[in-house]
Amino acid sequence: MIGFLRSTSATASADLVAALRRGLTEAGYTEGQNLAIEYRWAENQGERLPGLVVDLIRRQCAVIIAGGDAVAHIAKAATASIPIVFATGEDPVKVGLVASLNRPGGNLTGISFYNSADLHSKQLEFLREVVPKAAVIGLLVNPTQAAAESQQRDAQVAARALGQQILIVNASSERDFDMAFATLAQQRADALLIAGNALFNGQRDRLVALAARYALPTIYPLREFVAAGGMMNYGGASQTRIDRSASTPVASSGARSPPTCRSLCRPSSSS
Numbered sequence: 705m706i707g708f709l710r711s712t713s714a715t716a717s718a719d720l721v722a723a724l725r726r727g728l729t730e731a732g733y734t735e736g737q738n739l740a741i742e743y744r745w746a747e748n749q750g751e752r753l754p755g756l757v758v759d760l761i762r763r764q765c766a767v768i769i770a771g772g773d774a775v776a777h778i779a780k781a782a783t784a785s786i787p788i789v790f791a792t793g794e795d796p797v798k799v800g801l802v803a804s805l806n807r808p809g810g811n812l813t814g815i816s817f818y819n820s821a822d823l824h825s826k827q828l829e830f831l832r833e834v835v836p837k838a839a840v841i842g843l844l845v846n847p848t849q850a851a852a853e854s855q856q857r858d859a860q861v862a863a864r865a866l867g868q869q870i871l872i873v874n875a876s877s878e879r880d881f882d883m884a885f886a887t888l889a890q891q892r893a894d895a896l897l898i899a900g901n902a903l904f905n906g907q908r909d910r911l912v913a914l915a916a917r918y919a920l921p922t923i924y925p926l927r928e929f930v931a932a933g934g935m936m937n938y939g940g941a942s943q944t945r946i947d948r949s950a951s952t953p954v955a956s957s958g959a960r961s962p963p964t965c966r967s968l969c970r971p972s973s974s975s
Contacts, residue, residue: 705740707760709779710771712906713747717771719928724769748878748903750774750848757782772902773799773850780812790814794851794900824855824897825862827923827938831895832868834921834935838894840869842920844884844911845899848876855899878907885914893920900925900939908932 708724710717721743725735733739742763744756757779760768767787770776776790780801788811790801796816802808805816831841843859845852856872863870871891875884888896896915898904904911905926912934915922924930925939 705742705763705765707742707744707763707765707768708771709744709746709753709756709760709768709775710906711746711748711750711753711775711902712771714743714745716906716908717745720771746775748906753778754782761786773801774848774902776801776812776814777850780810784811786811788812788814792816792851794854798854799850822862823939824859825865827897828859828862828866828868830936830938831897831921831923832866835895838868840871840891840893842871842873842888842891842893842896843899844873844875844888844896844904846876846901846903847874849901849903851901852899859897859899875903877903878910881907881910881914885918885920888920889918896920896922898922898924898929905929908934 708721710720714721724741728735728739735741742760742765744760746752746756753775757768761783765786767789768779768783770779770788770790773790773792773794773796776788776792777800779788790796790812791814792799792801794816796802796808796812796814797804802810802812828841832838841863843856845855849855859870859872871888871893873884873887875881898911905928908924908926908929909932912922912924912929912932915934922935924934924937927937930937
């Protein structure tokens with residue numbers, strides 16, 4: 705039995721669940737036949753996550769798949785014996801998930817899609833091609849995420865290299881979205897870059913609708929945003945991340961041994 709934990713809702717994560725099942729099937733595991741999956745959803749209420757992790761531990765899950773950096777941190781703090789698998793768009797060393805990429809240590813492993821300032825540089829370049837006279841480009845981040853500081857820093861480095869002014873706007877819950885976009889309009893942002901995190905991915909329909917309402921050219925971190933009607937993305941697909949994470953240590957975790965010897969995968973980014 706494995707546990708699948710995300711900070712969002714089951715509805716918002718339906719595509720990820722499908723990708724998880726696909727990856728497990730390719731590895732020889734079929735839910736309901738030779739594998740049971742316990743799903744837990746925090747419904748965008750971060751305070752629920754510790755209790756949900758404890759519940760999965762009590763149910764003696766062989767592996768916990770943690771969706772997002774914040775979830776992985778909470779799971780890491782709760783258990784040192786159950787293997788935890790994560791997929792992240794950030795540097796897992798910098799955000800404190802693992803000791804190193806080659807030797808993660810402890811009971812965490814997974815996939816990193818981190819591309820540092822190069823990712824933000826490409827995203828800004830694409831936006832400037834669409835809006836060549838953009839004076840100000842907004843950056844929407846979730847300040848509660850462990851990666852928020854590095855996302856802001858890397859974007860600022862990329863913006864300086866391009867001679868581009870950048871406006872950072874925060875949203876730590878879906879209640880902040882309307883104010884964030886109102887601020888972007890008030891500050892006359894000409895385009896928007898949305899940083900990757902579980903909250904934004906789970907609320908992609910809302911964010912895409914707001915960008916359309918404000919007629920704000922926007923580049924998103926994942927393909928799922930484009931599938932929801934967004935303009936463009938550069939950064940990969942969360943379905944691919946979950947698919948690949950399912951086929952790494954999860955499928956081979958019949959025993960309850962921590963994956964201390966498994967190095968992290970770093971697939972290349974794609975648009």
